[in-house]
Every structure is written in structure tokens, then in C-alpha cells.
Amino acid sequence: SQQGEEDPQALSIQEGENATMNCSYKTSINNLQWYRQNSGRGLVHLILIRSNEREKHSGRLRVTLDTSKKSSSLLITASRAADTASYFCATGYSTLTFGKGTMLLVSP
């Protein structure tokens, strides 16, 4: 069963704009992870946020976590065409399960 659900399903923006994707999950977690997938390729790990953290940064990425609402958001600032990809959240105690992803299109 899928633990996380991303929202929106698809997002289209212009280069330079910020992109925000949300993830909701169902059960308690230790950590939550975000991954990126370029079209048809293997997923690549972006960032892990622990359940006792509220916010984490990595370059142009900012992740927030609200365990009371069972939700997380991924913000990509100053988007580039190269950020075009699908983004997935993932969590799970014994085995990692993924949501269906948000497809981000960044137009030049």
C-alpha cells in the first residue's frame, strides 16, 4: 500500500519561479525522504528529513515536515529547466514505500 501521496499530480512553471510540492502520509514515521526521477530513469535521492526536524535545506531545496498533520512539502527555489522531473516522497518503518509523484515541468 502507498504510504505517501503527492500533490499536485502535475505542476508547470517558468524558469526562475519557485515550485512547491506536497506530500501527505498515513502512519507514524521515523523519517521522510524525497526523490527525483528524470523521465524513465532510476530515482535519485534528494533529501531525508527526520521526524524531529521541522525544516531542512539542501542547495535550492527546502523541505518541511509537520508530523501533526502528517504532511511534508518540497520547495525548489529559482527553478531551472533541468529541474523538470517527477518528484516522490517516501517513508515506511520496515520498507520504503513511495507515492505516485508530482510531475514538474519547468519551461525556459
Next chain:
Amino acid sequence: EAQVTQNPRYLITVTGKKLTVTCSQNMNHEYMSWYRQDPGLGLRQIYYSMNVEVTDKGDVPEGYKVSRKEKRNFPLILESPSPNQTSLYFCASSPGGGDDYEQYFGPGTRLTVT
């Protein structure tokens, strides 16, 4: 270079003809997993393995078999493939299971069953 490799990358086969997709990792990871990815359904886990000789069913195990005889290898076996197994398959590995660990993904195997 640390990596997960899968073979073949592309495969077209016919219904009922047994096939094996190989997966190998060179990072000495304990945990390995297989996923299938279909449009609109995201990634769904087929089987996973916490260690050598230990395998467990994921969300969609029907029609698949796996084995973990060596730490580095985790082949996916389709004994009698059917068209509904046409999909994009990914192998992944990590130091352990669950959300404590980053997973490393292979490049994917695109399977078509006619």
C-alpha cells in the same frame, strides 16, 4: 563506482516464456528491493530482501519470484509472463530497510510482454 546494475535494460518477450531480470549492487548493502512503475500508479513494491536468504512480499508479488543467494544479487523471475506485467522495473538497494536509509536505484528495465 557505487552502483546498482540491471540487465537487460529492454526486453520484449511473449506470453508464457520464462525470463529473469538480474540486479547487482557493489555497495555491500543488506537491503534490496524490486519495484514496478506504471503510469498513474507510481512505484509499487514487488518483493524485498532484508538480507541473504530473507525475502518478503511487497504490494504486488503475484506472478513474480525472487531469490537472494548472495548479498550482491537479487534477480527477479517471471515464470510465465503475461501482458499485464508489461511495465518499467526498478531494482534498488540500501544499507537497511525503512526510511532511515537512502535507496540507490538501478537504471530500470523496460519489459514488454506480447
